[in-house]
Amino acid sequence: QDLLPRSTPEAQGISSAHIREFMDTLMRDPRTEIHSCIVMRHGHVVAEMYPQPWRKDYRHTMYSVSKTFTSVAVGMCIQDSLIALSDTIGKFISMPASATRNVRAITVRDLLTMQSGIPVDTKMRMHETEWIKAYLHKKPTSLPGTRWAYDSIVTYLLSAIVQEASDMSLMSLLQERLFLPLGISDAAWEESPEGVTCGGWGLYIRPEAMAKFGQLLLNGGTWNGVSLIPREWVGEMMK
Numbered sequence: 001q002d003l004l005p006r007s008t009p010e011a012q013g014i015s016s017a018h019i020r021e022f023m024d025t026l027m028r029d030p031r032t033e034i035h036s037c038i039v040m041r042h043g044h045v046v047a048e049m050y051p052q053p054w055r056k057d058y059r060h061t062m063y064s065v066s067k068t069f070t071s072v073a074v075g076m077c078i079q080d081s082l083i084a085l086s087d088t089i090g091k092f093i094s095m096p097a098s099a100t101r102n103v104r105a106i107t108v109r110d111l112l113t114m115q116s117g118i119p120v121d122t123k124m125r126m127h128e129t130e131w132i133k134a135y136l137h138k139k140p141t142s143l144p145g146t147r148w149a150y151d152s153i154v155t156y157l158l159s160a161i162v163q164e165a166s167d168m169s170l171m172s173l174l175q176e177r178l179f180l181p182l183g184i185s186d187a188a189w190e191e192s193p194e195g196v197t198c199g200g201w202g203l204y205i206r207p208e209a210m211a212k213f214g215q216l217l218l219n220g221g222t223w224n225g226v227s228l229i230p231r232e233w234v235g236e237m238m239k
């Protein structure tokens with residue numbers, strides 16, 4: 001992988017003593033389980049830590065941080081006029097006959113803001129193989145766009161929409177337009193039984209790759225003078 005530039009803390013206006021104190025505190029706190037820690041300032045890595053047995057070349061699961069990467073892919077498809085925030089999910093996903101009128105009214109924006117109105121079921125994907133159909137079969141408990149509830153499956157639906165709209169899996173799209181330009185060559189992402197990138201979880205990347213992604217967002221989606229994510233979309237995500 002391409003590496004981020006390195007610098008001393010003092011050269012970037014930070015005290016080495018303060019960073020050592022911070023990292024020592026992390027390691028002493030029994031509530032933490034630190035696998036890695038990278039401190040960046042002005043686009044430079046000024047400190048990094050990989051407590052044994054972890055190493056800098058280990059990939060780690062990003063859990064729900066994966067959702068932010070999925071949102072980036074949606075923004076790319078919106079830029080390409082493949083998806084609109086106002087599109088209902090039925091434009092991209094076949095609706096089961098049992099889907100209610102409210103389910104058919106769910107939009108891409110509702111999924112991005114986790115306001116589908118469908119009750120959360122965290123165990124559904126453990127006993128179902130057709131996740132989309134099982135989810136859309138459920139009866140909403142509120143109108144789309146009116147009530148927030150944290151739900152990983154709505155992000156999975158966004159991954160399925162990206163795949164349908166772009167004719168590429170979410171992972172393939174991001175490999176081409178995000179990971180490769182950032183010099184990230186070994187990212188991996190779990191897939192569902194339906195052959196869809198999980199979207200809401202399951203991304204594995206190295207700590208350095210995560211640091212690059214964070215810096216990219218701080219840069220408004222620009223990397224080495226090239227726009228990888230529309231600046232307007234980065235602003236929308238931050239809302």
